[in-house]
Amino acid sequence: MKTIVTVVLLLLTSQCGSCAKILGVFTAPGRSHYILGSTLMKALAEKGHDVTVISSFGEKEPPKTKGTYRDIVVTELLENMKEMLKGQKMNMFDQDDMSPFIATAFMAYMMPKMMEPALRDKSVQNLIHSNEKFDVVIVEQFMNDAEKALATHFGAPLIVVSSMGANYWVNSIVGNPAPVSYIPMMSTDYSIPLTFCQRVQNSLLFLITEVLFKLYVYPAENQKIKKYIPNGPDISDVLYNASIILMNSHPSINQPVPYVPNMIDVGGFHVKPPKKLPQDLQEFLDNAKDGAIYFSMGSNLKSAELPPEKRDAILRAFSKLKEKVLWKWEEDVLPGQPQNIKLSKWLPQQSILAHPNVKLFITHGGLLSTTETVYHGVPILAIPIFGDQKQNAKAAVDNGFGRMIPYSEITEDRFTQNIQEILNNPKYRSSAKKRSEAFHDRQVSPMETAIYWVEYVIRHKGAPHLRVAALDLPWYKYHLLDVISFLVLVISVTACISYYSIRAVCRKVCNKRKSKKLKQN
Structure with missing residues (x-):
């Protein structure tokens, strides 16, 4: 006991x-x-x-x-x-x-x-x-x-x-x-x-x-x-x-x-395995036989605050699509809402991106959203606004799994062209899948x-043993300015001494030659 x-x-x-x-x-x-x-x-x-x-x-x-x-x-x-x-x-x-x-x-x-x-x-x-x-x-x-x-x-x-x-x-x-x-x-x-x-x-x-x-x-x-x-x-x-x-x-x-x-x-x-979607969202995405587009501007930006001219240009572009659109919209009504659009003030983003019918994610390009779309291998169309969003969007373009459209350049035609390019060109989804494979390939x-x-x-x-010595150096030592200054001084002094030494030798030689000539004459 x-x-x-x-x-x-x-x-x-x-x-x-x-x-x-x-x-x-x-x-x-x-x-x-x-x-x-x-x-x-x-x-x-x-x-x-x-x-x-x-x-x-x-x-x-x-x-x-x-x-x-x-x-x-x-x-x-x-x-x-x-x-x-x-x-x-x-x-x-x-x-x-x-x-x-x-x-x-x-x-x-x-x-x-x-x-x-x-x-x-x-x-x-x-x-x-x-x-x-x-x-x-x-x-x-x-x-x-x-x-x-x-x-x-x-x-x-x-x-x-x-x-x-x-x-x-x-x-x-x-x-x-x-x-x-x-x-x-x-x-x-x-x-x-x-x-x-x-x-x-x-x-x-x-x-x-x-x-x-x-x-x-x-x-x-x-x-x-x-x-x-x-x-x-x-x-x-x-x-x-x-x-x-x-x-x-x-x-x-x-x-x-x-x-x-x-x-x-x-x-x-922060990414978690996808959970079961609410019934209305599950049915909406399951019934999207031609595919679905997910549109969210994140947690800080509100789509409902888009100026009318930008909002209407986006709506006209969406209305021409055969794909369904799931849009995070923060108000109860979207003026001129086409039938292929479903609105919600909040959406379970990670679970939506995991659905096989989602073909494109239109996003502000925030790092969390970019990370989640890479995790699930979904290409993006980025509309970056501030902070690191532009850099994230540019990286998506450079790495081949997305396109970027500046907010100021949004028109119905530009928006439509970018959407159609991503949906119809398999290279974007292929690049997104490759990035996803690299993302998942970790030891733990x-x-x-x-x-x-x-x-x-x-x-x-x-963990002081992980601290690099650079932190203990003043800026001029870190950038070797003292060493550079010393070397410049040494080189300058050596050059000056060499110059005046050679000059003195040359003068001496010249003077000897002159005195020889005078003696001969």
Whole structure:
């Protein structure tokens, strides 16, 4: 009996010993960002860890998991974004023709202000001033660097989650090389290889971003740390403190680029096996004998806010198709709706893309949507508007599984031509299937990879052995400016000495010859 009790106690102890307290911070006021964060945190809770999530959304019902799952919802972030859009009378479709230079400056100016309510929220402040401790803090990278100081405050290692592939925001904090000669900046839509003009613009954009971050963004984030976190560390001690970065990317979707050891690809970890569709959607897609088109502009953009001239051009193009169209439309009525269109305010995107009759996905080109369409091998027609959407759309075009139509160029004829080209040319579906095969060809699933690395950081109390020495070098040493200056000086001095030495020898020889001539005469 005593032996049995001992065994039971040992089992319980070993199970408890593997449980960790994890804080997740995913405060970006965009549902796609929350989907990534909550999917990871729920998986960690399912593994038996005790999870706390600070976000702008939260779960309607607490998920049933082996560990605990606690929500801290910051509602002010969403309200701030709505007020900003309303106050500036901004329709998000208006950002289509925004210059990448203006877009970069706009993001750098607005994001630190927009994200501040997360730290001043009463529930977050209560957590900060509690005596709680965490084994690891996971923060999404979204121009919210002050939130990383929570890891220092709670005495825990820091893990960063990038909602996109490698970019300036993450490369700079782990010392990852990112030559602007062939890696486009995030707000551009450049194809690889870059032309000379694109390399000039890319270099200028990089320099402007550097100046904005060093002179405005980081100082603004530093002020937030000092204001909201007791004895908060300096931003310079926070920025380069990440043990690992979980990258929402994969070579089947993103451009292959250099990675330092603590950058881990987990692109597609949010994708789940398709579920059974609601009966009305199942019947609609099953009855689409000529195929179906799925149209969604994501969670931030609303199709219902399309200007009438763009909406009507799209409707006229759809009305000429034999294929059925499933459209995510946020209102009850679509003026002039053709019979082959079915509307819904919400649609189970992943399960729809898995249906064999879906032949085309018309999308804004967000990374989650792009990842899901590659997962299921469905070609896309992208209408990118802002952020990384243009780059994702351009990648789809370059990789052969989609086409792109600029929002400003949407007409009935252009829209129809692009749809017909994708539907009637088998190369797009073939390329999409090849990309899907590459996406699925992994040793373990992306979620298993993400969980392994989170637990790895917990086991090792951080991962300082993965940190590259570049982070400890000042910029002039990293770029070898001191070595270049030294070599230029040595070469210059050697050249000068050689020049004057040769000049002196030449003069001496000339003088000897002159004196010889004089003697002979």
